[in-house]
Each structure stands twice: as structure tokens, then as C-alpha cells.
Amino acid sequence: MANQELELTIGWLYPTLMSTYGDRGNVIVIERRAQWRGYSVRIQALDQNATAEDIKSVDVIVGGGAQDRQQEIVMRDLQGAKADAMREKLDSGTPGVFTCGSPQLLGHYYEPGLGKRIEGLGILDMVSVHPGDDVKRCIGNLVIEVTASRLAKELKEILGGATPYLVGFENHGGRTRVNTQGGKVEVLGKVIYGLGNNGEDGTEGAFYQNAIATYSHGPLLPKNPFVADWLIQTALRLKYQQPFALKPLEDKLAMKARETMFNRLKVDLATPAVGK
Numbered sequence: 001m002a003n004q005e006l007e008l009t010i011g012w013l014y015p016t017l018m019s020t021y022g023d024r025g026n027v028i029v030i031e032r033r034a035q036w037r038g039y040s041v042r043i044q045a046l047d048q049n050a051t052a053e054d055i056k057s058v059d060v061i062v063g064g065g066a067q068d069r070q071q072e073i074v075m076r077d078l079q080g081a082k083a084d085a086m087r088e089k090l091d092s093g094t095p096g097v098f099t100c101g102s103p104q105l106l107g108h109y110y111e112p113g114l115g116k117r118i119e120g121l122g123i124l125d126m127v128s129v130h131p132g133d134d135v136k137r138c139i140g141n142l143v144i145e146v147t148a149s150r151l152a153k154e155l156k157e158i159l160g161g162a163t164p165y166l167v168g169f170e171n172h173g174g175r176t177r178v179n180t181q182g183g184k185v186e187v188l189g190k191v192i193y194g195l196g197n198n199g200e201d202g203t204e205g206a207f208y209q210n211a212i213a214t215y216s217h218g219p220l221l222p223k224n225p226f227v228a229d230w231l232i233q234t235a236l237r238l239k240y241q242q243p244f245a246l247k248p249l250e251d252k253l254a255m256k257a258r259e260t261m262f263n264r265l266k267v268d269l270a271t272p273a274v275g276k
């Protein structure tokens with residue numbers, strides 16, 4: 001089959017309510033990097049007007065950050081058949097990238113700084129609590145090493161053997177605790193610079209089936225384009241039931257930007273994939 005006959009549908013969770021922190025860039029990067037390889041791309045908004053069938057129709061899901069108030073509105077909408085469809089998608093391995101406010105909603109619950117606990121979908125075995133406005137928000141650049149085992153291995157392959165470090169920018173009040181003892185979910189990685197899940201245990205994000213949960217805005221994918229390629233490759237493999245090796249793209253500028261950030265933060269990395 002020619003590439004144009006292969007279509008990738010990106011499901012974008014609540015584009016208007018969950019785009020406070022510029023995570024729309026993740027949607028654009030997946031779209032462009034798939035189109036540059038000749039694949040057709042469709043973007044499906046998964047918002048108040050969407051149905052459970054719309055959720056089931058997507059191949060890769062992007063969820064951005066939001067403020068506490070918006071998260072509450074989203075969770076009032078994401079109930080019943082729509083919640084079941086999300087659960088089914090992530091349980092069965094649909095890849096996705098969920099940033100900050102959206103992973104908080106995929107966990108068991110999120111307790112905002114003010115107001116009542118928001119019950120989450122319980123897909124990720126984790127809980128998030130905002131300790132209140134007297135406690136400092138976690139804001140700043142973030143560098144992590146991906147440690148989630150299968151993801152780390154597959155990203156490393158895409159990077160030609162280099163260690164998968166992710167660069168991003170965090171901005172959250174909520175502190176997340178991931179329960180890795182349950183065996184369902186891994187942390188995404190270990191913090192090299194910044195605060196990550198809670199500023200205490202050195203962990204960042206979560207990884208479940210093919211869902212990446214992270215506190216990294218930036219947005220994440222323009223700063224770490226190889227993760228977009230992993231999402232595209234995984235989505236196509238699942239949809240068409242055959243392996244996909246994506247044509248490499250010229251990423252010099254993006255890799256140079258990473259190098260600049262590593263240098264600026266003075267982080268000492270073993271084998272950073274930079275400048276290629």
C-alpha cells in the first residue's frame with residue numbers, strides 16, 4: 001500500500017478546555033511528521049460534542065494540560081460510554097501522550113488546591129494531590145531519562161543507540177504518586193533536572209501499555225521529536241498489524257536546541273542524542 005492510503009487519526013482531548021499550556025504543539029508535531037512521510041492524517045476532537053464511537057475511531061491520543069476548573073468540567077463530561085471507550089483504548093495499547101492535567105484525570109483522582117476531589121478514570125494506578133496555594137508550584141525546565149523498560153528500549157532504537165533523555169518544562173501544583181507495586185504501571189523516567197511527579201521521589205510521569213503520561217510541557221514533542229516518531233510508528237503498527245520503520249527526518253535544529261538546553265542546565269548526560 002502507498003503511504004497516502006494509510007491514514008492516522010489523532011484524537012485530541014478537549015482542545016479548548018485542555019490547551020492552557022501550549023500542548024497543541026504535540027498534535028501539530030504528530031500531524032506534520034506523519035504527513036512528511038506521506039501518511040494521511042485526520043484530527044478528531046474528543047470533546048463535549050464527541051461520542052464514544054469517535055473515541056474508538058482514533059489511532060493515537062493527545063491530551064494537554066489544564067487548570068483545575070477546566071479539569072472538573074472535563075471529568076463531568078468524560079463519563080459512561082465515553083469513559084469506557086477511553087479505558088478500552090488505553091488498555092488495548094492505543095498510544096498516547098498525556099501532559100500534566102490530563103494524566104491527573106487518567107489516575108484514580110486529583111485533589112485540587114481548592115474544592116472537592118475530582119474522581120479520575122482510574123486507568124493509571126496513581127493519585128494526584130495539590131497541596132494548596134501556600135505550597136510552591138513546580139515550575140521550570142525538566143530533564144528526565146526514560147526508564148520505562150520497553151519504551152526506553154524502543155526509543156533507544158529510534159535514536160540509534162543513544163540514551164533517551166526528554167527535555168521539557170513543568171508547571172504544576174499537583175503532586176503525583178505512581179503505584180508501581182500494582183504491576184500495571186511503570187514510572188516514565190527518573191528526574192535529572194527539575195521536580196517531576198512530586199519533587200520527592202525522583203520519578204517523572206507514568207507509562208502504561210503505550211500511554212505516556214508526563215508533567216513535561218514544552219510542548220514535549222517539538223523538543224523530543226523521536227517520541228512523536230515512536231507514537232506514529234506504534235499507532236501504524238497496531239492499526240495495520242505490520243511493523244513500520246519510519247523514514248528518518250532531518251532533525252538537526254531540534255537536536256541542537258536540546259544540546260543548548262542540556263548545556264544551559266549544566267546536566268551531565270552519558271550519551272545524549274544531540275546535534276545529529
Ligand SMILES: NC(=O)CC[C@H](N)C(=O)O
Pocket residue numbers: 021064065066067068071099100101102130171172173174175
Ligand atoms: N499544567 C497543568 O496541566 C496543571 C494541572 C493541575 N491543574 C496542576 O496544577 O497540577
